[in-house]
Amino acid sequence: KDPWTARFLELVASARAGLASGHAPELAESGTGGTYFLTDQHGTKVAVFKPEDEEPLAPNNPRPVVDLEGFKTHGVAKGAEESTESERKRGSLQRYMHCHSDCEELGTSNFSVADVHKISILDMRLANTDRNGSNILARRCSDGEGTPYELIPIDHGYTLPHSLQDITFEWEFWPQAEVPFSSS
Numbered sequence: 372k373d374p375w376t377a378r379f380l381e382l383v384a385s386a387r388a389g390l391a392s393g394h395a396p397e398l399a400e401s402g403t404g405g406t407y408f409l410t411d412q413h414g415t416k417v418a419v420f421k422p423e424d425e426e427p428l429a430p431n432n433p434r435p436v437v438d439l440e441g442f443k444t445h446g447v448a449k450g451a452e453e454s455t456e457s458e459r460k461r462g463s464l465q466r467y468m469h470c471h472s473d474c475e476e477l478g479t480s481n482f483s484v485a486d487v488h489k490i491s492i493l494d495m496r497l498a499n500t501d502r503n504g505s506n507i508l509a510r511r512c513s514d515g516e517g518t519p520y521e522l523i524p525i526d527h528g529y530t531l532p533h534s535l536q537d538i539t540f541e542w543e544f545w546p547q548a549e550v551p552f553s554s555s
Contacts, residue, residue, distance in 0.1 A: 378381050382466055385422075388412040396420060401505060403427040403434060408467060416469075421528065422462035468523050475504030477520060479545040480507070486522040487547035493524060494540050501529035502540045 386409040390396075394414055396407035406427025409418040424431040474482065493504045502524070509520040532538075541547055 377456075382418055383464065385411045386418045386464070389414070389417065398433060403432075404429065404462075405431070405433045416467045418467050419465045420460075420462055421465070421526075422460040424460065425462075426528070445541045463528060465525070468508055468525065469510065470508035471520065472509055472525060473505045474507040474509050474522065474541070477509050479547065481518055481520045482522055482545070482547060483518040484550045485553075486518075487542050487545055488550075488552055490522060490524050491540065491542055491548060494542075497527065497530035498532055498535060498538060499527060499530045499540070500532050500538050501526065502542070504541045507541060 389410040389412055392412040394410045394412075394454060396409055399406040399408060399419075404427045405422050407420045407422075409419045409420055410415045422431070465512065490502070490507065493499070506526040508523040508525055508550070510523060512519060512521050514531075
């Protein structure tokens with residue numbers, strides 16, 4: 372087995388143990404679709420599950436969708452946290468990343484040029500069309516040197532689009548994006 376497969380299978384086993392111990396999926400407070408935190412058997416968050424049928428504008432989105440005039444276009448559907456044992460949901464399972472906040476809550480001077488460059492390369496290679504401030508987490512650095520936070524890009528669900536018309540990047544307007552890339 373390759374190490375990535377082994378790590379993923381460990382994540383799945385840990386989340387399953389949490390569910391078997393009675394820890395229900397917890398709907399995230401923010402976001403526009405169904406995003407759920409899964410815990411291990413001790414109640415520690417270990418994974419994030421995003422059901423395919425609960426994405427924004429999908430039929431089972433647990434959050435009300437509001438149209439441009441401010442009217443609710445559909446009500447709240449049953450989400451993964453209310454699903455029964457016999458119901459299965461297809462979606463994305465990701466490792467939960469501990470963080471201080473998302474980058475929208477902090478000033479850009481808290482981020483290193485290297486971290487911004489790493490995310491910019493990733494986003495340009497994948498043509499990520501949803502790199503907003505809520506999809507970049509900020510975690511306090513433990514070394515105490517340099518910038519106080521490291522950046523963690525999350526939610527790569529809107530990558531490799533059919534069209535390149537609507538690509539925007541949160542980091543595009545940060546001062547670090549103006550700094551030339553280093554040779555390393």
